Amino acid sequence: DAKTTQPPSMDCAEGRAANLPCNHSTISGNEYVYWYRQIHSQGPQYIIHGLKNNETNEMASLIITEDRKSSTLILPHATLRDTAVYYCIVADTGTASKLTFGTGTRLQVTL
Amino acid sequence: GAVVSQHPSWVICKSGTSVKIECRSLDFQATTMFWYRQFPKQSLMLMATSNEGSKATYEQGVEKDKFLINHASLTLSTLTVTSAHPEDSSFYICSASPGQQGTGEQYFGPGTRLTVT
Numbered sequence: 409d410a411k412t413t414q415p416p417s418m419d420c421a422e423g424r425a426a427n428l429p430c431n432h433s434t435i436s437g438n439e440y441v442y443w444y445r446q447i448h449s450q451g452p453q454y455i456i457h458g459l460k461n462n463e464t465n466e467m468a469s470l471i472i473t474e475d476r477k478s479s480t481l482i483l484p485h486a487t488l489r490d491t492a493v494y495y496c497i498v499a500d501t502g503t504a505s506k507l508t509f510g511t512g513t514r515l516q517v518t519l
Numbered sequence: 520g521a522v523v524s525q526h527p528s529w530v531i532c533k534s535g536t537s538v539k540i541e542c543r544s545l546d547f548q549a550t551t552m553f554w555y556r557q558f559p560k561q562s563l564m565l566m567a568t569s570n571e572g573s574k575a576t577y578e579q580g581v582e583k584d585k586f587l588i589n590h591a592s593l594t595l596s597t598l599t600v601t602s603a604h605p606e607d608s609s610f611y612i613c614s615a616s617p618g619q620q621g622t623g624e625q626y627f628g629p630g631t632r633l634t635v636t
Contacts (some may be wrong), residue, residue: 440623451523451612451627453562495562505623506553507614509563 412496420490423482426483427514430496438500441472442507443481443509452495452509455481481489486517521547523615525628532603532635539599542547542613548593549615553625554586557610569596603635 413431420426432441442457456463456470460478463470469482483490495512499505522545532538542552555563567588568576572587575588587599596615598608610632614625 433529436619444622444627445565448634449610451525451614454624454626457624480574499623506565506568509555509627511562 414513420486426486428481431478439498442497445494447492491517521626523626523628529632542596544578545617547617552615554598555612
């Protein structure tokens with residue numbers, strides 16, 4: 409699986425958009441970009457994933473660059489409950505590929 | 520969304536005893552489940568891939584005779600930590616994927632905190 413690089417930490421004011429970057433310059437053509445988050449002492453939560461097109465769901469938006477070497481997860485209106493570690497992972501899809509978790513980005517949402 | 524449960528949520532056991540942790544997919548069938556371990560202030564480390572009806576696949580460095588995995592049905596996988604020692608104290612998390620019913624995303628259980636005394 410391709411390796412990802414994320415900033416170790418970010419801060420965001422409540423109500424503002426949180427933009428979390430991820431570099432995955434070695435991504436291969438059959439690999440998707442997945443985003444998960446882990447709130448303290450809980451299991452990770454699936455957020456969103458995409459291949460090459462931008463994606464949006466009720467939780468977030470995912471913007472993938474045209475060359476697919478980087479992506480940005482956008483939480484449009486961050487709340488205190490969005491404080492968590494966010495993991496960007498690239499992996500094959502289809503038959504439940506195993507996920508390799510990096511160190512992620514610790515997002516702190518503040519008042 | 521898909522729900523995965525784990526039981527127990529926490530357990531304390533004495534050194535040398537065995538502990539079984541259950542992972543259930545509540546509203547979907549999962550031919551594949553995954554077991555992870557997470558030590559304090561560290562990321563999740565994949566331990567093994569559990570396949571329904573067949574032997575689990577263990578990651579390098581994970582002792583298969585110590586961490587027994589059974590995936591007897593499409594909704595249940597169990598992890599048994601045998602002869603537990605204090606260094607096995609950790610947060611154990613399972614995940615499951617709807618597989619062909621979905622597009623590769625995995626859903627995680629809430630985790631089981633194991634403390635070996």
